[in-house]
Every structure is written in structure tokens, then in C-alpha cells.
Amino acid sequence: MATKNKKTKLKSLSAGRPPTVKTKRSISSKATRTLIRTHHTLEKQRTKALADGDNVTAEVLKKRIEAQGGLENYQRASLIGQSNDRGGDSSRILMDWLAPLLPALKEQITNGQPTRMLEIGALSVTNACSKSHLFEIERIDLNSQAEGITEQDFMERPLPLDEKEQFDIISLSLVLNYVPDPVGKGEMLLRILKFLKPKKYPEGLAEYLPSVFLVLPAPCVTNSRYMDEKKMEAIMEALGFLLVKKKLSNKLVYYLWRLQAPTTKRSLGFKKEELRSGKTRNNFAIVLR
Structure with a gap:
């Protein structure tokens, strides 16, 4: 027990x-x-x-x-x-990336099949994605800060029973870095696979969906002992993702990963292994077992 x-x-x-x-x-x-x-x-x-x-x-x-x-x-x-006067709201980057999809996203709404988004670690109901009115958004956070955000731990959220309970986009902005241990980070990424829709999308959407919008502090990949860009991409590719978009700023790194097929190549294994030495390095790591 x-x-x-x-x-x-x-x-x-x-x-x-x-x-x-x-x-x-x-x-x-x-x-x-x-x-x-x-x-x-x-x-x-x-x-x-x-x-x-x-x-x-x-x-x-x-x-x-x-x-x-x-x-x-x-x-x-x-x-x-994340407020405008502090240059925040990472979802503005996502909306910029999805700009070519606007006609297709609007058509989805007209057809009664709006694009579903799950925002994990949501802090606001007025970010760029919400204001666009292009998505059917479900927002969750460990400690809800506003009405419209469900207080819920993603790792304890019931698994989807069918496609209607799955999502086209999952936003994971500054969440993965908060998971306490490397194994937990890997488990979170594995669990996300079960929440994305495994379906064929119409032309105009297929190059971007289903996808994960992942935002991390830049040092997680630029200054970690155990993580760099090459390893980050290898982990995501092992899970079945393809990198669609990426932006690196002084403070943050933004990714848009499209799920090609939820395949977990566990035989590869991703351990907590030192890639770079130095006293100024941080300990961000993802273990995929």
C-alpha cells in the first residue's frame, strides 16, 4: 500500500x-x-x-x-x-503561428466542429487565444485564479472516453518546468498523448493539428546539465511529434509540436545524463522510461 x-x-x-x-x-x-x-x-x-x-x-x-x-x-x-505591460501572454505567439489557419478554423466553427483546446496551467480567461473566439477552450489549473478555470491536476484528470473528450491543441505554457522531478515530466508528456485527437484533419489544418504548444524558460534547454535542443527534439520525436514552429527569446523558448502518431519508442530510453558540465548550469531534465 x-x-x-x-x-x-x-x-x-x-x-x-x-x-x-x-x-x-x-x-x-x-x-x-x-x-x-x-x-x-x-x-x-x-x-x-x-x-x-x-x-x-x-x-x-x-x-x-x-x-x-x-x-x-x-x-x-x-x-x-504575462500582462501586456510586462510583455507576457505566450498565447500571442501561438496565435501568430496559427494565422494561416484562420479561414479553416472559422470554417470548423461554421460546421459545428470548433477546434478544441485544453489549456493546462491556465492563469487567465482573457488571453489571445480566448479573445480570438476561434476555439472551444477548457482551462485547468492546480489553483484556479479566475472563474472559467477549473481547479484540477492534469495528472489526475480522467482519461478521455472518446474523441469528443479529446483535444486538437494542448497548451502547456510554463508548466512542464514546474513538475517536481524528471520522471514526472516524462509521465506528463506521455499522458498528453491520450488527450490529443488521433484523426485526419482537412487541408489547411493537417500541417498543424493535433498539436502541443510548449513553452519553457529558455535556460531549460540552453543552460541545463541534462537537456539541450537536440535531446529535447529527440524526446518529442520519440513520442511521435514533429516540430512545426519554434521561437527562442532571451527568457523563453516556444514550440509547436504536431502529433504524427502517438508512438512511444521506449526502447530508446531517455535518462538523466549529463550533457554539459559547469557550476552555472541548471538541473532541468526529462526522463522517459
Whole structure:
């Protein structure tokens, strides 16, 4: 029983997440960056302490996370960071990429078959995708910040029973990097395969759908000990994805991956292996077993 429960917690996005507390909404740009950076650091340290069985250190780190506002304050900082005056809202990049599809997307609506989108880690109901009115959007997040966002852990979401419960696009913006451990990141990518529609799309859509819009902090692939662009592409290709679009900025890397066929080449295996050394590297990694 104990082994089973431990496995379930590892798969959950909420594993290791602390309780949240109410905080003030006003926060400066500098404070926003500091809060997000500190929150990520403390979460990683706490996850490591739990993995090492150091419950005392884990509890101390939990208190520190709670003291700075917990998950809710982190989400508010992320939401402010995505506001227009801070140059945020990653979905604007997605809408730019989908511009050639606009006639086909509108036709889907006319035919009564609107393009379905699942937004994991949704923070707002007024982003570019929502304002376009081109999609039937379902939004979920661990800690809902607005009406229209269902409070749900994707790793515990019931699997689709049929194509009607699947999606044409899944948005995974700044979510995968928050999953506490490399194995959990791999499990999330594997689970996404079950939520994408395995169907033939009409001309004009087939080059882009079904797809995953994946956004990560740029250092996850540019400055990680265990991940680089080549390995990221190899992992996604092993899952059956083809890279359609990519944009790298100073802070973020944006991808649009189209699912060709949900094939998991597990015989290849993707372990946590050092690719680059150096004290300034981060530990972002994806393990696909």
C-alpha cells in the first residue's frame, strides 16, 4: 500500500506543493521576478529534501514557501508577468503561428466542429487565444485564479472516453518546468498523448493539428546539465511529434509540436545524463522510461 501511494504522489503535479495563503495583488516588476525565481528554487530544494528522506529540511523549506505566499502568490506573480505591460501572454505567439489557419478554423466553427483546446496551467480567461473566439477552450489549473478555470491536476484528470473528450491543441505554457522531478515530466508528456485527437484533419489544418504548444524558460534547454535542443527534439520525436514552429527569446523558448502518431519508442530510453558540465548550469531534465 505504501509503495502504491508514493507512486501516485510522484505522478501528481501537486506533489510537494505547499498550502497557499492570501497576499496583496500589487507587486513590482523586480519583485515579480524575484518571487518567481525564489519560489522555483525553494520548490526544487524541497523536492530534493523529500527524495532524500530529509523531512526536517523539507518542512523548513515548506514554511519558507508559505511565508512568501505559497503557490497562490507565485501564480499572481506569473499572471502579472504575462500582462501586456510586462510583455507576457505566450498565447500571442501561438496565435501568430496559427494565422494561416484562420479561414479553416472559422470554417470548423461554421460546421459545428470548433477546434478544441485544453489549456493546462491556465492563469487567465482573457488571453489571445480566448479573445480570438476561434476555439472551444477548457482551462485547468492546480489553483484556479479566475472563474472559467477549473481547479484540477492534469495528472489526475480522467482519461478521455472518446474523441469528443479529446483535444486538437494542448497548451502547456510554463508548466512542464514546474513538475517536481524528471520522471514526472516524462509521465506528463506521455499522458498528453491520450488527450490529443488521433484523426485526419482537412487541408489547411493537417500541417498543424493535433498539436502541443510548449513553452519553457529558455535556460531549460540552453543552460541545463541534462537537456539541450537536440535531446529535447529527440524526446518529442520519440513520442511521435514533429516540430512545426519554434521561437527562442532571451527568457523563453516556444514550440509547436504536431502529433504524427502517438508512438512511444521506449526502447530508446531517455535518462538523466549529463550533457554539459559547469557550476552555472541548471538541473532541468526529462526522463522517459
